Amino acid sequence: MFGWLVKRLKLQQGLRVEVGADLVRIADIGAALETFGERYLKRVFTDREVRYCTRSGTDAALGSLAARFAAKEAVMKILRPDANTDLPWTSIEVIRAESGAPDIALSGNAARLAKAAGIARFALSLSHDGDYATATALAMRFA
Amino acid sequence: MIDSQIREILKEHARLAIDLAALDDAADLYQAGMTSHASVNVMLALEGNFDVAGAERADGSLIETWTLYLTIRHCENHR
Secondary structure, eight states: OOHHHHHHHHHHHHEEEEEEEEEEEHHHHHHHHHHHTHHHHHHHSOHHHHHHHTTSOHHHHHHHHHHHHHHHHHHHHHHOOOTTSOOOGGGEEEEEOTTSOEEEEEOHHHHHHHHHTTEEEEEEEEEEETTEEEEEEEEEEEO | OHHHHHHHHHHHHTOOSSOGGGOOTTOOTTTTTOOHHHHHHHHHHHHHHHTOBTTBOTTSOBOSOHHHHHHHHHHHTOO
């Protein structure tokens, strides 16, 4: 009769949540763009991220890009790759879920690391205001 | 020569809070205060200055200068 409850409790007992967060100075993004231009964008962001961030004006774009960089770093903190694992910044992509909420899409080694760690899904929150942008990522995995 | 060029790039892009002259060649730049975003700048500056892409040349051969190789790898795999 209470099988579903037992199952759910077992599920919750085995569930671990990990958190990563990062803070980025928005001006640093502008300075890097000014110095390295397209090379910087291509190295760090996917085409889809750039398109989304640049859809409305330069100031908004810098804040959005900074928040995405913070998100990538927040996820890196969760994945904790070792020094021998190549993990391009573009392998961690911030996308928009159908609900409009920001979400994470992984590819390559980032996806492999997440799978190996048993991460079932991520949740992400982004914010930028004034000089700074921040991101907090949660990863849910089964221990 | 290359070492001094690398140090110049670190001075300009790594935004370290410590004196670069006192930094050991094998020092961990992240421990020395380099942020992950600054590491991207350092890597792009090294690549542009030494005409390499990542830790390899455009033809796929590894760059031969060990210090440069290590510095780029350090910035690439910054975790």
